Amino acid sequence: xxxxxxxxxxxxxxxxxxxxxxxxxxxxxxxxxxxxxxxxxxxxxxxxxxxxxxxxxxxxxxxxxxxxxxxxxxxxxxxxxxxxxxxxxxxxxxxxxxxxxxxxxxxxxxxxxxxxxxxxxxxxxxxxxxxxxxxxxxxxxxxxxxxxxxxxxxxxxxxxxxxxxxxxxxxxxxxxxxxxxxxxxxxxxxxxxxxxxxxxxxxxxxxxxxxxxxxxxxxxxxxxxxxxxxxxxxxxxxxxxxxxxxxxxxxxxxxxxxxxxxxxxxxxxxxxxxxxxxxxxxxxxxxxxxxxxxxxxxxxxxxxxxxxxxxxxxxxxxxxxxxxxxxxxxxxxxxxxxxxxxxxxxxxxxxxxxxxxxxxxxxxxxxxxxxxxxxxxxxxxxxxxxxxxxxxxxxxxxxxxxxxxxxxxxxxxxxxx
Numbered sequence: 394x395x396x397x398x399x400x401x402x403x404x405x406x407x408x409x410x411x412x413x414x415x416x417x418x419x420x421x422x423x424x425x426x427x428x429x430x431x432x433x434x435x436x437x438x439x440x441x442x443x444x445x446x447x448x449x450x451x452x453x454x455x456x457x458x459x460x461x462x463x464x465x466x467x468x469x470x471x472x473x474x475x476x477x478x479x480x481x482x483x484x485x486x487x488x489x490x491x492x493x494x495x496x497x498x499x500x501x502x503x504x505x506x507x508x509x510x511x512x513x514x515x516x517x518x519x520x521x522x523x524x525x526x527x528x529x530x531x532x533x534x535x536x537x538x539x540x541x542x543x544x545x546x547x548x549x550x551x552x553x554x555x556x557x558x559x560x561x562x563x564x565x566x567x568x569x570x571x572x573x574x575x576x577x578x579x580x581x582x583x584x585x586x587x588x589x590x591x592x593x594x595x596x597x598x599x600x601x602x603x604x605x606x607x608x609x610x611x612x613x614x615x616x617x618x619x620x621x622x623x624x625x626x627x628x629x630x631x632x633x634x635x636x637x638x639x640x641x642x643x644x645x646x647x648x649x650x651x652x653x654x655x656x657x658x659x660x661x662x663x664x665x666x667x668x669x670x671x672x673x674x675x676x677x678x679x680x681x682x683x684x685x686x687x688x689x690x691x692x693x694x695x696x697x698x699x700x701x702x703x704x705x706x707x708x709x710x711x712x713x714x715x716x717x718x719x720x721x722x723x724x725x726x727x728x729x730x731x732x733x734x735x736x737x738x739x740x741x742x743x744x745x746x747x748x749x750x751x752x753x754x755x756x757x758x759x760x761x762x763x764x765x766x767x768x769x770x771x772x773x774x775x776x777x778x779x780x781x782x783x784x785x786x787x788x789x790x791x792x793x794x795x796x797x798x799x800x801x802x803x804x805x806x807x808x809x810x
Contacts, residue, residue: 400444400694402715403585404426411759415585416526416585416586416587417530417536418582418585419582419583419584419585419586419808420523420527420536420540420585420586420677421539421540421543421544422543422579422582423483423487423519423520423523423579423586424524424527424537424541424543424544425484425507425543425544425547425548425577426487426521426544426575426576427487427520427523427548428516428520428544428548429544429547429548429551429572429575429576429627429775430459430512430516431459431547431671431746432544432545432657433551433552433555433572433657434456434459434632434633434635435566435608435632435633435635435636435637435653436552436556436636436638436650436653437455437456437556437568437572438452438453438455438456438636438651438750439636439637439640439649440555440560440565440568440632441455441565441648443604443726444560444564444565445502445565447530447636448503449500449754449757450754452495452596452747452750453633453750453751453753453754454506454751454754455505455509455557455749456629456633456747456749456750457747457750457751458509458510458513458747459509459510459512459513460513460629460743460745460746460747460750461510461513461521462509462510462512462513462514462516462744463513463514463516463517463739463742463743463746464513464515464517464740464744464747465513465514465517465519465745465748465798466484466514466515466516466517466518466738466740467517467521467738467739467740467741467743468516468740469632470517470521470522470525470736470737471737472735472741473810474521474522474672475525475589476527478588478589479522479525479582479585479586479588479589480586480588482518482521482522482585483518483519483583483586483645484517484580484583485514486515486517486518486578487509487519487577487580487583488580489512489514489515490512490515490516490573490576491573491576491577493508493509493511493512493515493731494508494512494569494572495554495569495570495573495575496508497512497569497650498565498566498569498570499566500622501608506612512730513719513743515724517739517740517743520739521736521739521740521767523586524587524738524739525636525735525736526586526587526634527540527722527735528722528726528735528736529671532705533673533722533723533726533735534551534667534671534719534722534723535668535718536720537718538664538665538667538668538719539664539668541661541663541664541715541719542662542664542665542668542715544657544665545649545657545660545711545715546657546660546661547575547659547703548657548707549562549654549655549658549659549661550654550658551571551572551575551633551652552650552653553611553650553655555568555571555648555650555655556647556650557650557651558604559571560615560685562727563763567684568576575736583632585802586605590618590715591660592725594600602779607798611734612730613647613727613783614725614728614734614786615729616736616782617721617725617728617734617779617780617783618734618737618740618741618781618784620724620737620743620776620777620779620780620783621696621721621725621738621741621745621776622741622744622745623745623753623772623773623775623776623779624626624717624721624745624773624776625741625742625743625744625745625749625770626745626746626749626752626768626772627687627743627745627749627750627768627770627771627772627773627776628714628746628749628769629690629745629749629752630749630750630752630753630765630768630769630770631691631706631708631710631765631766631769632711632714633749633750633753633764634705634750634753634757634762635653636649636650636653638694638762639652639653639703639705640701641760641761641762642698642700642703643698644700644703648700648805652700652704652707653707655670656704656707656708656711657711659708659712660711661714662712662715662716663711663713663714663716663717664715664716664718664769665718666717667679667715667716667717667718667720668693672723674776674779675782676720676723676724676783676784677719677781677784678786679716679720680717680720680721680777680781681777683713683715683716683717684702684773684774684777685769686709686712686713687710687713687714687772688689688770688772689709690706690707690709690710690713691710691766691769691770692711692766693705694706694762694766695763699766714769721738721780722735722738723782724783724784725738727784727787728783745772752765752768754766786809
């Protein structure tokens with residue numbers, strides 16, 4: 394019981410990063426930009442099909458290879474994210490992304506796959522540093538929500554410009570050069586990123602001085618990460634092919650591009666609502682609301698080919714996605730003391746994201762996406778069940794620790810009397 398009390402005191406010792414405006418701006422910008430390709434994946438893949446003649450299977454592989462590169466970088470981050478300078482990693486990673494995207498503009502399919510994998514590696518490394526930094530802030534959910542809002546606004550603006558001005562006049566190479574240019578602009582903000590924080594060193598010091606070592610692995614955080622992977626399997630599978638879904642309903646390509654650009658901007662409301670609600674409803678209730686609304690959007694796509702129903706369902710789908718993400722972050726960080734598991738959030742997002750497009754490519758028959766909707770529903774439900782079990786176990790453990798602390802306090806009072 395003394396050890397439990399000691400651990401409880403130690404958990405309050407971890408210093409959180411202060412949240413000055415410059416650093417908050419920097420982390421939200423790099424969170425946004427390193428998710429840009431992911432957020433406009435339907436444009437990158439859809440344009441590759443239209444302008445370069447790639448098949449559904451080929452564009453599915455393109456999306457999966459990019460996300461697989463992120464997976465490798467994110468999973469390996471547990472070994473280096475506490476050892477390297479975050480500022481340097483993000484700066485070099487951004488430069489590598491710019492170079493790879495520029496080279497991809499005139500590459501053949503095989504070389505395009507390789508360069509997308511390299512871009513994924515670079516973006517994944519930058520995201521690992523950003524997520525570790527965010528998890529150490531005083532209010533990580535607020536910072537993450539702000540990042541989601543900014544990335545939706547940027548992605549919406551980029552989507553509109555690409556669809557209306559770039560690809561019609563400059564083709565697919567113009568699309569890649571434009572995305573590379575947006576990446577390059579963010580190099581101006583590298584100085585706002587901290588080099589590291591002190592949570593890792595503090596945790597190690599306390600482990601060395603403790604009478605009994607704490608378990609180095611948090612099973613709750615690990616299971617929450619798997620919940621994120623299942624969630625992103627459905628979300629990325631749908632999102633990456635949203636342009637193709639519209640095409641399967643015989644909609645005009647320009648209408649789809651403009652609509653999804655507007656959706657990207659408006660869906661930032663989901664993150665804004667999450668920031669406003671905070672943790673007043675806990676973690677599970679918002680996620681359950683998210684499942685209901687996601688199911689509604691899938692049902693609308695299934696029953697209707699109307700372009701306005703398609704647009705409304707896309708807005709619901711994307712908004713709910715942004716609404717749920719901060720609560721997934723909280724589910725991980727509540728059992729993560731030094732930021733190691735938070736740094737791996739992009740890895741598990743990418744695991745699900747890499748599997749999603751491949752599964753869609755397998756499940757589409759004769760341009761029919763009904764099996765894709767079913768897959769998205771099933772993986773979303775599985776994700777919710779995992780988060781429910783993790784949060785329930787965490788609450789039970791916290792209650793047990795609190796009761797033992799009360800018993801210890803009562804024993805001490807009795808002894809003093």
